[in-house]
Amino acid sequence: xxxxxxxxxxxxxxxxxxxxxxxxxxxxxxxxxxxxxxxxxxxxxxxxxxxxxxxxxxxxxxxxxxxxxxxxxxxxxxxxxxxxxxxxxxxxxxxxxxxxxxxxxxxxxxx
Amino acid sequence: xxxxxxxxxxxxxxxxxxxxxxxxxxxxxxxxxxxxxxxxxxxxxxxxxxxxxxxxxxxxxxxxxxxxxxxxxxxxxxxxxxxxxxxxxxxxxxxxxxxxxxxxxxxxxx
Numbered sequence: 001x002x003x004x005x006x007x008x009x010x011x012x013x014x015x016x017x018x019x020x021x022x023x024x025x026x027x028x029x030x031x032x033x034x035x036x037x038x039x040x041x042x043x044x045x046x047x048x049x050x051x052x053x054x055x056x057x058x059x060x061x062x063x064x065x066x067x068x069x070x071x072x073x074x075x076x077x078x079x080x081x082x083x084x085x086x087x088x089x090x091x092x093x094x095x096x097x098x099x100x101x102x103x104x105x106x107x108x109x110x111x
Numbered sequence: 112x113x114x115x116x117x118x119x120x121x122x123x124x125x126x127x128x129x130x131x132x133x134x135x136x137x138x139x140x141x142x143x144x145x146x147x148x149x150x151x152x153x154x155x156x157x158x159x160x161x162x163x164x165x166x167x168x169x170x171x172x173x174x175x176x177x178x179x180x181x182x183x184x185x186x187x188x189x190x191x192x193x194x195x196x197x198x199x200x201x202x203x204x205x206x207x208x209x210x211x212x213x214x215x216x217x218x219x220x221x
Binding site: 002003033040042044045048074088090097098099100101102103104 | 115142144146150153155156159161166167202204209210211212213214215
């Protein structure tokens with residue numbers, strides 16, 4: 001059983017479209033992070049959200065942390081082929097030290 | 112900063128052989144983590160160290176797996192004997208405030 005459930009697992013859309021990826025849990029997290037992983041490389045941190053309700057923007061990417069700190073979303077506006085990759089959410093459960101990952105969303109943006 | 116360095120990048124070995132994966136964390140990072148990534152199970156934490164001391168090895172799948180961190184600049188993950196189901200990409204990550212991952216070692220056990 002995954003502590004963090006991501007949806008969808010696969011997403012293929014056309015360039016210019018918008019999309020949202022979800023990361024859900026029944027547990028409370030002290031923080032949630034989003035990573036992007038490209039083939040043959042390790043995950044690279046995009047953002048960390050810490051406060052319930054927090055919204056962070058990174059160019060065309062918008063990250064939101066749920067009010068109860070159990071879920072997060074990643075919204076991409078006007079997707080580009082360069083956004084293609086595996087997007088992973090990860091979190092440190094409250095009271096713990098170790099980072100646990102969701103299964104990931106494999107995103108493909110078609111030109 | 113060279114980042115987290117892992118070696119080898121690729122390893123192909125026969126079932127029953129010993130495999131040693133190596134990791135050099137970023138200088139000054141006090142936490143080191145070993146993860147395994149497969150299509151079926153995603154990224155799983157195997158073990159992590161704080162100041163070279165193993166803190167939590169509950170993710171190590173079985174006694175065939177062992178990890179050491181003899182000093183702040185080096186860690187190894189050893190599998191002995193290796194089995195085909197150990198085939199995966201193994202990542203090392205280090206952290207002081209944020210996690211930085213290495214490029215991984217792709218292990219294939221045939």
